[in-house]
Amino acid sequence: MSAATASASSExxxxxxxxxxxxxxxxQLQSDIEMLQSSIQRLQYAQEGFGESMLxxxxxxxxxxxxxLLVPLSSSMYVPGRLSDPDHVxxxxxxxxxxxxxxxxxxDYFKRxxxxxxxxxxxxxxxxxxxxxxxxxxxxxxxxxxxxxxxxxxK
Amino acid sequence: xxPDLNKKLEDEVEKYRQTQNDMKKFVTQxxxxxxxxxxxxxxxxxxxxxxxxxxxxxxxxxxxxxxxLSEGKETVEKRLVYCEGELKRLATLMKDTEKKLxxxxxxxxxxxxxxxxxx
Numbered sequence: 001m002s003a004a005t006a007s008a009s010s011e012x013x014x015x016x017x018x019x020x021x022x023x024x025x026x027x028q029l030q031s032d033i034e035m036l037q038s039s040i041q042r043l044q045y046a047q048e049g050f051g052e053s054m055l056x057x058x059x060x061x062x063x064x065x066x067x068x069l070l071v072p073l074s075s076s077m078y079v080p081g082r083l084s085d086p087d088h089v090x091x092x093x094x095x096x097x098x099x100x101x102x103x104x105x106x107x108d109y110f111k112r113x114x115x116x117x118x119x120x121x122x123x124x125x126x127x128x129x130x131x132x133x134x135x136x137x138x139x140x141x142x143x144x145x146x147x148x149x150x151x152x153x154x155k
Numbered sequence: 156x157x158p159d160l161n162k163k164l165e166d167e168v169e170k171y172r173q174t175q176n177d178m179k180k181f182v183t184q185x186x187x188x189x190x191x192x193x194x195x196x197x198x199x200x201x202x203x204x205x206x207x208x209x210x211x212x213x214x215x216x217x218x219x220x221x222x223x224l225s226e227g228k229e230t231v232e233k234r235l236v237y238c239e240g241e242l243k244r245l246a247t248l249m250k251d252t253e254k255k256l257x258x259x260x261x262x263x264x265x266x267x268x269x270x271x272x273x274x
Binding site: 090093098101 | 195197198201209227234
């Protein structure tokens with residue numbers, strides 16, 4: 001490794017960085033990209049949860065409709081029941097707090113969370129895009145340098 | 156002379172590694188605190204949007220306990236203050252640890268120079 005560094009640092013890149021440093025930057029970029037991608041995935045997963053909650057609440061029967069249902073008592077046994085109060089739902093707002101809300105308010109809550117997550121996801125995707133571009137450029141620089149090395153060795 | 160220097164180098168590198176480990180722990184703690192703080196800020200926001208007669212429940216173990224909105228707001232506020240305090244404490248701690256790391260690096264560099272010049 002030290003021999004490669006010694007020869008690499010004697011061939012300075014136009015940008016003023018040695019090959020070893022360029023390689024370091026590329027490795028750092030790669031790990032940043034992976035972290036961003038995993039964060040975006042997790043946000044999207046959470047966002048899906050809110051979307052599903054919104055859908056579930058919208059499907060709740062109102063007082064005028066038939067609100068009988070099947071309640072799971074175990075993974076293989078259900079009992080028939082009725083939704084006693086379709087006008088209120090308990091919403092988990094985080095850190096162990098639940099709030100009783102009307103279905104409409106609950107839907108608004110889920111929509112707000114869903115949209116907020118979308119804003120954050122968009123921010124991250126923009127950063128990810130920039131990093132992907134930079135990584136492409138660096139890969140190009142490394143390839144160019146490898147080509148130069150090969151040509152010099154052939155002389 | 157050389158064996159002593161080498162031993163000194165080993166010791167310093169070991170100390171450096173330990174300080175780095177401490178730093179990693181602090182970073183993890185800081186991340187946890189950020190998450191808790193953000194979650195509590197979300198809850199605070201939601202509370203602001205509620206009417207004062209809204210029904211709020213708190214999850215205490217397996218039990219949902221009915222609470223006053225004002226009580227809930229107080230609890231969340233206290234948690235936020237605690238988080239901010241902890242974050243400040245960690246920030247100072249991390250700055251000091253960073254300085255320690257810098258000192259370790261300098262000592263290691265000096266010893267390496269001595270070893271190189273003795274050869």
